[in-house]
Amino acid sequence: MASATQVTELLRAFVTNQDEHFLAVALQVAAHEANRGHVKVAAEMRDLIEKARTPSSPRAKSRAVPLAQPRGELAELLTVQYPQQHLSAMVVGESVTTRLERVLKEQRHHETLLGHGLSARRKLLLVGPPGTGKTLTASVMATELRLPLFVARFDSLITKFMGESASKLRLVFDALKSTRGVYLFDEFDSLGLQRGSQHDVAEMRRTLNMFLQLIEQDSSDSLIVAATNHGAALDSALFRRFDDVIRYDLPDEVQVSLLLRNSLSLLAPASFDYGGLVREGLGLSHSDIVKACADAMKDAVLDGRDFVDAERVRIHLHERAAGQKQLL
Structure with missing residues (x-):
């Protein structure tokens, strides 16, 4: 029998259309039944889960969306994804949530705003430490607006040959006009370094100047999301080209507690001490x-337990903290 926590997770996944999370929880329930000796029921559940995951299943067909695939030279510059992350599942500060909700609201009513001579926010600069939700934000924007997520590949975009990077950048901005989507420029500091800094080189300066021109001239319906861990290193001229600059921080006590509860809910017993x-x-x-x-x-699954141990969580948190100190 599924626990109350697992039933809640199943309902949450169903309501928010998170199919893969729904199936993951169902698999946990099947494992629990197998451990209790209900082998036949567990096997039947696993068979149903496998059928649901096949591309030919009715459920898979019902959630299929038209695929937008970059072609030709553009295929080397952009990768496309169709994420399934929702804003309700994000754990970020209240100010960040409020500003993202504002962007989504304006995007959902962009035609109404346009009819009054107004433009919806669609050029976002996300600044903050690594792992605080910046890249996830781009996925959430794509999911909530039912758009493809295109990720710029800087390894292909930036070259050492004069004028080539700017030419490739122009191709990406042409794609913004032809295919509406969310376009993510992750680790944006690799492109937007302050001009005149010690890392500034002529080709990068030309590419940055081109980006400044293209983003200012862009009037497409696509969203541009640039994310960086090093806001202070960005060229000051970039900031005014964006409709919104959203700053992310490390989680506070409330957010840490919520992250722990969300992440451990599948295997945490009722008496689990999160505090x-x-x-x-x-x-x-x-x-x-x-x-x-x-x-x-x-660790719990591999040890044959159907509950997570708080001490193991503490050890892994401590190891992560020690690893961060070594990097610093």
């Missing part, structure tokens, strides 16, 4: 906390 782990999580990023919880749950 004792919050202090261990302070100073870590959202990503580090989620990964530490996942490691602790994998």
